[in-house]
Amino acid sequence: AEEEQAGEEYLFKIVLIGDSAVGKSNLLSRFARNEFDHNSKATIGVEFQTQVVDIDGKEVKAQIWDTAGQERFRAVTSAYYRGAVGALVVYDISRRTTFESVKRWLDELSSEFVIVTFIDVIHFNSIFMVHCDTAMARMLVGNKCDLENIRDVSVDEGKSFAEEEGLFFMETSALESTNVQTAFEMVIRDIYNNIS
Numbered sequence: 001a002e003e004e005q006a007g008e009e010y011l012f013k014i015v016l017i018g019d020s021a022v023g024k025s026n027l028l029s030r031f032a033r034n035e036f037d038h039n040s041k042a043t044i045g046v047e048f049q050t051q052v053v054d055i056d057g058k059e060v061k062a063q064i065w066d067t068a069g070q071e072r073f074r075a076v077t078s079a080y081y082r083g084a085v086g087a088l089v090v091y092d093i094s095r096r097t098t099f100e101s102v103k104r105w106l107d108e109l110s111s112e113f114v115i116v117t118f119i120d121v122i123h124f125n126s127i128f129m130v131h132c133d134t135a136m137a138r139m140l141v142g143n144k145c146d147l148e149n150i151r152d153v154s155v156d157e158g159k160s161f162a163e164e165e166g167l168f169f170m171e172t173s174a175l176e177s178t179n180v181q182t183a184f185e186m187v188i189r190d191i192y193n194n195i196s
């Protein structure tokens with residue numbers, strides 16, 4: 001469990017989900033450290049990075065969780081989702097199968113969210129209690145938009161699917177650093193707006 005420290009008003013847990021190799025880890029390293037890894041391998045153990053973001057002059061801490069490669073075996077556990085108030089659901093615009101998987105990720109997210117929200121209300125602090133009756137901030141992310149020449153999912157398809165499902169939508173490139181900051185910040189801002 002995370003303790004709030006003096007001067008830090010908010011801590012938001014945000015999860016990255018989506019098929020293997022869509023670029024989740026690189027989106028996080030680009031956002032948190034402005035780094036990109038061409039040969040990234042699955043991280044060992046579940047990892048998260050905490051990033052401080054300024055929203056309207058308020059210091060907001062985003063604890064962003066990345067999978068340890070267990071998505072390859074469809075074995076992302078409830079612990080991963082527990083307490084999350086935001087999610088980036090990532091696909092690769094050059095691999096259609098990863099876009100087709102998004103529905104399954106959303107289903108998993110919503111079934112876990114119902115359970116974890118209930119548990120959080122019992123165990124955690126007021127931040128989570130505020131969230132028990134609000135929707136999770138979710139963004140659909142079409143990553144690798146630098147691969148325009150081998151695009152397999154159109155922008156319009158991504159956009160309309162996101163609209164149908166009530167998600168924010170953005171195409172990103174962790175490689176070229178396109179929209180990465182914006183995508184994370186939109187999710188963080190939406191959570192913040194929901195509680196303030």
Ligand code: GDP
Pocket residue numbers: 019020021022023024025026027037038039040041042143144145146147172173174175176
């Ligand atoms: P994860 O399994 O979803 O965490 O994906 P990774 O972040 O490990 O990335 C998988 C592969 O895709 C790696 O070889 C990355 O270098 C590559 N990759 C990640 N993001 C991008 C991107 O925006 N553009 C391109 N062209 N390649 C990317």
Ligand code: MG
Pocket residue numbers: 024025026041042043066067068069
């Ligand atoms: Mg990864």
